[in-house]
Amino acid sequence: MARNLKEPPTLPPHDLEAEESVLGAMLISPGAVVAVGDRLKRNDFYRESHRLIYDAIVELFSQGEAVDIVTVADHLTLKGKLDAAGGRAYIHTLSSTVPAAANAPHYADIVHENAVLRSLIEVGNKIAEMGYERSGEVRELLNSCEEMVFSISHERTTGQVQPLKDILGEQFDRIEKLHDAGKSVTGVPTGFADLDRITSGLQPSNLIVLAARPSMGKTSLALDIAQNVALKEDVPVLLFSLEMGKEELAQRMMCTQGKVDSQRLKTGMVGPDDWAKLTDACGRLMKAPIFVDESANPNIFEIRAKTRRLASKESLGLVIVDYLQLMMPEDNYSQNREQEIAKISRSLKIMARELKIPVLAISQLSRAPEKRNVARPQLSDLRESGAIEQDADVVLFIFRDKEESGHLSK
Incomplete structure (x- = not known):
């Protein structure tokens, strides 16, 4: 029995x-x-x-x-x-x-x-x-x-009450170390000098939102940041790809590192020089501490659980979620989509603070910029929830006017 x-x-x-x-x-x-x-x-x-x-x-x-x-x-x-x-x-x-x-x-x-x-x-x-x-x-x-x-x-787990003098002492020591190191980037470097100059790197416990209209290069920029962090800094990166399969992600990274035309890779029209470049790129990428999860429509709990598990094994330095609007709420109860996104956004911020690592969340923009005379995006354009701008520590917009050459601006 x-x-x-x-x-x-x-x-x-x-x-x-x-x-x-x-x-x-x-x-x-x-x-x-x-x-x-x-x-x-x-x-x-x-x-x-x-x-x-x-x-x-x-x-x-x-x-x-x-x-x-x-x-x-x-x-x-x-x-x-x-x-x-x-x-x-x-x-x-x-x-x-x-x-x-x-x-x-x-x-x-x-x-x-x-x-x-x-x-x-x-x-x-x-x-x-x-x-x-x-x-x-x-x-x-x-x-x-x-x-x-x-x-x-x-x-x-409860936070400990600390006297202000101890906190100030810790911060003074931190500032002194930064001064002695002589580095302007105090967080995780993105590999983009102008962006690092503006942000001082991706800071621990921060939720960074990268937003743009479709086909503006959000995923490409996020992948470039992931590769720079993993290859140049040897910092583990966890990438949740909700939109793109792992095969396409791998191809994109191979093309980026090998400087090979992605179209030739898709069609198989690869020349001898391309093979050498791809072989070298694969060799470098295989050593990169990049971890990919391509689960379709995961909820925030699944993402937090997987991140916690990996963080317990690796010195995880960056989490990327591509993209926020494809995530599902933790429960199956029907809610207003704006409330769901607000809950997801808040949960990502909590995860960043809990694990003390930066979380880079890609977000779609509404069509509002296209209806204005000046299409430059604004915080209010973040799609489906105003809570995103409240939870985010940093918001990055990708925008390029037809008459402008590409450059970073504040």
């Missing part, structure tokens, strides 16, 4: 002694309450009585009230939860048996780690049940499973 996954043969991971010690420390030392405040949540405690005592301590402390065995017991009495918390005698025992209040952060870490293990077991059981039930598409199940596991880490 198959074992019920909801009834494991042993108790879930927990350490009652550590729970008692951290609560005891909080009962006798206000400093301990402060020290563990950002380390624990009520559900980190395995025993329900400990959760109730922790709630009482936090509520009293938040209200500026004294925290000790008397006030906590009285507070629980008013809530009608004293008996459920173990009674006055138990609360007194907690305060009298704590080994050392100064070790409260250490006790809290033990409690926290056991809570993480319990969460992993719970998620593992859910994943197993989903596998047995076989409901929904396998791809959707995989996405859901990965999201559940990642959510454990995401929920447990």
